[in-house]
Structure formats: structure tokens, C-alpha cells
Amino acid sequence: MSDWLIPLAITVASVCTVLLVWRRLHPASFWLIVGYPLKTLHVYVTWGNVALGCTLTRKRRRWRYTLDGLPIVGQATIALSQRRKVRRVQIDKPPRLGIVRPCRLGFRINVKLMDGQTPEDYSARLSNLAHAWRVHSVRLISSRPGRVTLLATRGDPLSEVRILVLSEGLLRVRVGLLETGAPWVVDFRTVPHWLNTGATQSGKSTLLNALITGLSAQPVALVGFDLKGGVELTAYGPRLSAIATERTECVGLLNDLICLVKTRMALCRANKTRNIWKLPEDLRPTPVVVLVDEVAELFLMAHKGEKDEIASTATALLRLAQLGRAFGLYLFVCGQRVGSDLGPGVTALRSQLSGRVCHRVNDPETATMTLGDTDPAALDAARQIPANMPGTAVVVADDGRWYRARSVYVSEEIAEAAAHANAELTPAWADLLTGTDTVTVTDADLEALAREGEPT
Numbered sequence: 001m002s003d004w005l006i007p008l009a010i011t012v013a014s015v016c017t018v019l020l021v022w023r024r025l026h027p028a029s030f031w032l033i034v035g036y037p038l039k040t041l042h043v044y045v046t047w048g049n050v051a052l053g054c055t056l057t058r059k060r061r062r063w064r065y066t067l068d069g070l071p072i073v074g075q076a077t078i079a080l081s082q083r084r085k086v087r088r089v090q091i092d093k094p095p096r097l098g099i100v101r102p103c104r105l106g107f108r109i110n111v112k113l114m115d116g117q118t119p120e121d122y123s124a125r126l127s128n129l130a131h132a133w134r135v136h137s138v139r140l141i142s143s144r145p146g147r148v149t150l151l152a153t154r155g156d157p158l159s160e161v162r163i164l165v166l167s168e169g170l171l172r173v174r175v176g177l178l179e180t181g182a183p184w185v186v187d188f189r190t191v192p193h194w195l196n197t198g199a200t201q202s203g204k205s206t207l208l209n210a211l212i213t214g215l216s217a218q219p220v221a222l223v224g225f226d227l228k229g230g231v232e233l234t235a236y237g238p239r240l241s242a243i244a245t246e247r248t249e250c251v252g253l254l255n256d257l258i259c260l261v262k263t264r265m266a267l268c269r270a271n272k273t274r275n276i277w278k279l280p281e282d283l284r285p286t287p288v289v290v291l292v293d294e295v296a297e298l299f300l301m302a303h304k305g306e307k308d309e310i311a312s313t314a315t316a317l318l319r320l321a322q323l324g325r326a327f328g329l330y331l332f333v334c335g336q337r338v339g340s341d342l343g344p345g346v347t348a349l350r351s352q353l354s355g356r357v358c359h360r361v362n363d364p365e366t367a368t369m370t371l372g373d374t375d376p377a378a379l380d381a382a383r384q385i386p387a388n389m390p391g392t393a394v395v396v397a398d399d400g401r402w403y404r405a406r407s408v409y410v411s412e413e414i415a416e417a418a419a420h421a422n423a424e425l426t427p428a429w430a431d432l433l434t435g436t437d438t439v440t441v442t443d444a445d446l447e448a449l450a451r452e453g454e455p456t
């Protein structure tokens, strides 16, 4: 017996070693040739039970060759003595699966919705499916009437993000990776204002660095509000058209920005357009991206004397958020804590910032303020971001869905180098403000337009 046992053991050991080495040295080809066929088999063979366990099946009556009453457990003993015959019985029918298609991260599969099912039924079962299919995660990546597409990922694509920050057209920057493997793009033309929250050391400023690196090569003006004494943004000074680091400077700069909105509004009125993007190119003013690091500092009152300043700051920020899109002003607001305790101004501002990025948070209120109006699963995902993965966030993307994402690590030095290299693209603040002193648009006009709703 040992004559054939030893060669067999050696063969099995060699095959296992080859497979392990192959998997380690070239995981992509190993997945395609070995892992993917096995996984496909596993998915199809277990689908009936998995769908039943996830309550995704529907009852159907079908012809089956069975013993009498076999589907009903209590009668099974009686049924065993009876003859087998073809009869109509009730079965649990799973949704129809499409072809399991391999991709770099794992596999995609289409599932046909059964009567009465919606994509939300599948969104609620994604973690059950991930466990059943023995994969890292399953996400619903798209849906068409009657069909959903699921993406199963074998590992966490966010464990290491090694892509370049890329400027992808005017006001578009690729800042990282979504968990689906797609690029994470901050596009101010589609989503004009963003709220970026997270606890300390969660990666807010690193995302800001990526954004500054991408935007600094574009024909846009950057304006900074940094009430942490300027420690975060001062280094990017050569590429910033204006920066405010004290409360009084903030009030002044916000007034300037409101004047800018008024001037642009007057320009649009004179040319009978509703926003700057419909103006002829030679008349179109430079877009301005306003970066705010630590928004809470703008709303926190050290003493009662600051009450009026805070009120005017809150009103001005809200006006910018309401009217900015039409007049080429975009907000990217970062904060550790964004809660209603900072005042009603914060809640009103938040509702205007439709782009949401929630890094790891310490208090549930900030997560709720950032993602509360999206799927509750997004809140759970944000609470589960581990501290050892800074830069990871839950993002509400252009398609309205939420995704886990991670920014590219862009150090301050890299962002600073980009700011210096593109310093000549910085529009002078005085040039941007040209014409603001003679503008005929009043505060009442702005208010009326804000009430009317944002021009499109």
C-alpha cells in the first residue's frame, strides 16, 4: 500500500506548492484560471439554498416526481409507503442568475428580480451574500428595471490605493478609489458643494491635499479658510488667491465672495443668462473653489462679542452654497464635528452641501449629519471604518448611491510642490474682484434669488 501512497503524497504536496506559489506570484492569472471556475461552480450550486436563506425566493407551483405529501414533514412517514408519481407541488424558486463574469477584483453577476422585488431587497442582503459566497464584500453596482448587477470582491481594494491624483477636466479631480475599483472623482460641475467630515487623523486634510494637487493645474481660483491658525493651508499660499486664518479675515473674505456673486449675477443679467456657464467663453469668469478646513471654528463662539460675526459668517456661507453653483463658486467644507450644537446655521449649510464624505467618526451625530439622509447601511459602514485605514470614507457619489472609498495618500509636501509648480496660474484676488465696487445687485436681490431656488 505504501508503494503508491508515498508518490501520491509527493504529487499532492507538489501540486499544492505550485498552486500556492502561483497564487502568490501572479494572483490575477491564478484567480482567472483556478479561482474563478471554482467560485462560479460554488455560486451556481449553492444559489438555491443561499437565496432561500436570504429570503430572496418566491413560492411557485411546479410539476415534480415525488412521493405523496413529501414536502410536508409531518406526513413524510405516511408518504414513504405510497407510490412515487408526478404531481404539482409548491417549491421555493430562487431568482434567475446571469453569467458569472470575472473581473480584476472578483466577479460580477446579474440577477433577475422576481415579482415584487426591488433593488433594495438585495441591498439589505449584501452582507449575507458575501458570507455565503466567501468573499470580502458584495455591492450592488447598478440596477435596471427588473435586474440588478452585483459585484463580489475577493479582497479589500482599498487596503492599498496606488493610483495617481489626476485632473480629469475642469473642476474634476480623481482623488482616490471606490470599493468597486472605479476611480473616486470629485466633480464640482456635477456636485457643486461638499461636506467632508471625520475624527482627528481620519484623512480629511489628506483628501484636501489631493484636491489641491489636482485643482492647482486647472484654470481655477482657490480660496482657503483655515481657522486652525493657518497650519493646514498656509503652505499652499502660492496657489491660493486668498486665505483667511482669523475670524475677522473670514468675515472680510466672505464679504468679498458675496460681492463676487453679485458681480457675476449682474453679468449674467446683462447677458440674459441664468448662470456663468451659458456666457460666451471670453466673458466667463474664473471658477472659484472655496476650501474650508475645520468649519466648526467658524461657528464656535469664544465670547458674546463674536455673536454678530458668527451670524454674518453663517449667512454668507449659506448664500454661497445656495447661489454658488450658478455663479461659479464651489465649496469644499471639512470638519471634525458637524452637529446641530454648533447652531442652526450649520444645519442649514449642511442641507446645501450635497456631496458627502464621511471618514471615521467618533460621535454618531457627525455621521448622522453627514450621511443621515442616505441609506442607514451607509451609517453602519461609516461607523465600521477602522482607525488603521486613514483616508477611508463613505462617499455619496454622483449616482446618489453610497460607496466605501479611500483617498490617495498625498502628503503635504507633494501638495505644496504642486501649489508652487502652478503658482503662475493663481489669479490675483484684486483681479477677480474687479467691478465688485460698482455692482448694482443688492443683498435683497440675492435673497430673492436664493428664495426662488438656485438658477440652473
Ligand SMILES: Nc1ncnc2c1ncn2[C@@H]1O[C@H](COP(=O)(O)OP(=O)(O)OP(=O)(O)O)[C@@H](O)[C@H]1O
Pocket (backbone or CB within 6 Å): 198, 199, 200, 201, 202, 203, 204, 205, 206, 207, 336, 390, 391, 392, 406, 407, 408, 409, 410
Ligand atoms: N488616504 C490615505 N492613505 C494612507 N494614509 C493616510 C491617508 N489619509 C491620511 N492618512 C494618514 O493619516 C494621517 C492623518 O491624516 P490627516 O492629517 O488628513 O487627518 P485629518 O482628518 O485632517 O486630522 P485632523 O482633524 O487632526 O486635522 C496622515 O498623516 C497619514 O499618515
Ligand SMILES: [Mg+2]
Pocket (backbone or CB within 6 Å): 204, 205, 206, 232
Ligand atoms: Mg486636518
